[in-house]
Amino acid sequence: MIRTGRQYRDSLRDGRQVFINGERVKDVTVHPSFKPLVDIRALVYDMQHDAATREVMSYCDNGQRHAIGNKLPMTQDDWWDKRRATDTVLDRIGGIVTRIGDETVGEMWSLHDGQDLLNEVDPRFSANIRNHVARVVELDPFHVSANTDPKGDRSKRPQDQDPDMLLHVVKETDAGLVVRGAKYETAAAYANQAFTKPTIANWGDSDYSDYAVGFICDFSSPNLKFICRTGFAGRGPAADYPLANKFDEIDSLVIFDDVLVPWENVLFYRHTRAASFIRATLHRYSAFAYVQRNLKLADMLIGAALFNARQTGLDKQQAVQEKLAQLACYREGINAHLTAAVALGERSPAGLLMPNQSLLFTGRVLATSKLHEMMHIARELCGGQICVTPDKAAFDDPETRPWLEKFYKVNDDWEPEDRRKLLAFARDLLNSDYAGHRLTFQLFAQSPPFAHLAAVYRSFDWNGPLAFVQKAADLSVKVLPPGLKPKRNGAVP
Numbered sequence: 001m002i003r004t005g006r007q008y009r010d011s012l013r014d015g016r017q018v019f020i021n022g023e024r025v026k027d028v029t030v031h032p033s034f035k036p037l038v039d040i041r042a043l044v045y046d047m048q049h050d051a052a053t054r055e056v057m058s059y060c061d062n063g064q065r066h067a068i069g070n071k072l073p074m075t076q077d078d079w080w081d082k083r084r085a086t087d088t089v090l091d092r093i094g095g096i097v098t099r100i101g102d103e104t105v106g107e108m109w110s111l112h113d114g115q116d117l118l119n120e121v122d123p124r125f126s127a128n129i130r131n132h133v134a135r136v137v138e139l140d141p142f143h144v145s146a147n148t149d150p151k152g153d154r155s156k157r158p159q160d161q162d163p164d165m166l167l168h169v170v171k172e173t174d175a176g177l178v179v180r181g182a183k184y185e186t187a188a189a190y191a192n193q194a195f196t197k198p199t200i201a202n203w204g205d206s207d208y209s210d211y212a213v214g215f216i217c218d219f220s221s222p223n224l225k226f227i228c229r230t231g232f233a234g235r236g237p238a239a240d241y242p243l244a245n246k247f248d249e250i251d252s253l254v255i256f257d258d259v260l261v262p263w264e265n266v267l268f269y270r271h272t273r274a275a276s277f278i279r280a281t282l283h284r285y286s287a288f289a290y291v292q293r294n295l296k297l298a299d300m301l302i303g304a305a306l307f308n309a310r311q312t313g314l315d316k317q318q319a320v321q322e323k324l325a326q327l328a329c330y331r332e333g334i335n336a337h338l339t340a341a342v343a344l345g346e347r348s349p350a351g352l353l354m355p356n357q358s359l360l361f362t363g364r365v366l367a368t369s370k371l372h373e374m375m376h377i378a379r380e381l382c383g384g385q386i387c388v389t390p391d392k393a394a395f396d397d398p399e400t401r402p403w404l405e406k407f408y409k410v411n412d413d414w415e416p417e418d419r420r421k422l423l424a425f426a427r428d429l430l431n432s433d434y435a436g437h438r439l440t441f442q443l444f445a446q447s448p449p450f451a452h453l454a455a456v457y458r459s460f461d462w463n464g465p466l467a468f469v470q471k472a473a474d475l476s477v478k479v480l481p482p483g484l485k486p487k488r489n490g491a492v493p
């Protein structure tokens with residue numbers, strides 16, 4: 001079943017306790033800080049029904065329609081379909097939103113791959129993950145991600161400080177587990193559920209720690225509180241901050257004040273190996289949709305920089321063309337990683353099609369670690385006018401308008417209003433509070449940079465280069481046990 005935007009909005013009116021700027025929010029669907037993103041998420045639901053976009057956004061199975069984003073990936077076509085559906089959304093809204101479900105649902109598929117491990121502790125846990133993967137397909141909830149605790153002092157064991165610094169189980173009951181702690185979660189205040197799991201490997205040296213717990217958190221559960229960071233929407237006029245006003249994805253510190261998690265939502269408990277497994281494999285699917293956002297961000301950087309260079313006639317300069325070419329290399333580098341990751345996809349232990357892990361994770365490092373440099377090139381190409389241009393109010397004021405129209409009319413092709421709009425767009429993309437926030441989001445929201453590199457280290461086939469050098473240097477040392485061949489990353493399949 002696919003939900004409608006209206007059903008989604010109704011699902012958020014569940015008495016949840018949301019706070020922002022010292023205010024208790026009565027209804028997130030109409031509050032100015034949340035409404036822009038609720039409207040976009042609702043639009044995504046409606047696009048699944050709309051005749052113009054239905055085929056791209058949903059698929060039919062046994063006479064029922066389901067969201068493409070929630071479909072378990074079995075083939076390369078499934079990945080092309082997902083990529084197309086996400087692009088369709090981003091093109092339609094004219095901007096970038098990341099935490100809208102397609103990018104987070106894949107975290108559950110990773111645990112789905114670890115069912116043998118879950119069976120070691122309790123077969124009910126592997127049944128639970130299968131049910132939840134199917135439930136998302138069936139019910140189409142807005143599913144997000146919860147990994148990051150406040151953590152406290154990392155030099156101490158969790159037990160040696162305020163124990164709530166890491167989310168943990170405080171009680172087992174017949175109905176389920178009672179958990180305490182907190183997690184940072186983007187979009188939680190206007191989503192329905194999150195796959196909640198530990199983010200660190202320090203469980204106090206115990207194989208059966210209370211901290212090693214993973215579950216689906218239903219956001220309508222009592223005793224949850226969503227304490228949100230202040231929003232960017234409404235801080236300045238939309239004409240001056242067009243991105244911040246439309247696309248700000250509010251993050252929450254979600255407080256678990258003794259929250260009951262029913263047994264059917266528990267995915268592992270007192271099982272540090274399962275917790276380690278999910279840490280190591282968490283993004284094997286979801287990194288694809290995450291990196292896809294960087295591709296769109298690169299398009300926005302190129303578009304803003306090139307329009308500016310054309311407005312001012314600078315695109316004829318070779319030095320300017322070289323900087324634009326650097327942006328294009330970045331963009332196409334991401335595109336190549338995403339495309340090749342699908343073309344050279346790999347079978348997962350549970351038989352799903354994973355994007356090629358080495359190509360996906362090296363692509364994520366390329367996309368995130370070079371983003372600040374690319375923003376800087378685009379900033380340079382846009383010139384200093386993005387930070388000195390007056391706001392729209394000054395362009396409208398009868399006293400100042402004639403001067404601004406005079407100095408912002410670059411030539412016969414470009415009207416002052418278009419020049420003002422482009423500079424406002426570029427400022428919000430590159431220079432504003434919101435721009436800095438998005439740069440940090442891309443760097444951190446899917447784990448920090450050192451974890452991105454750790455994923456590369458785990459997935460790159462080191463044996464390929466070793467085998468090559470072993471032969472080239474005529475070394476007698478063995479690279480692999482007899483009979484095993486290196487995977488040869490990137491070799492023609």
Ligand SMILES: Cc1cc2nc3c(=O)[nH]c(=O)nc-3n(C[C@H](O)[C@H](O)[C@H](O)COP(=O)(O)OP(=O)(O)OC[C@H]3O[C@@H](n4cnc5c(N)ncnc54)[C@H](O)[C@@H]3O)c2cc1C
Nearest residue numbers: 145146147148184185186251440441444445446447448450
């Ligand atoms: C905008 C935004 C949105 C987010 N959304 C979500 C979300 O939806 N869900 C969610 O769960 N989390 C979310 N996060 C949290 C994000 O996953 C964390 O910020 C990230 O995991 C890092 O944790 P931390 O902030 O506690 O930094 P810390 O763990 O304090 O790390 C800070 C720095 O210390 C260094 N460091 C720490 N540990 C190590 C180590 N072991 N090895 C090497 N260097 C190390 C690194 O330089 C690291 O970047 C979001 C973060 C941001 C900024």
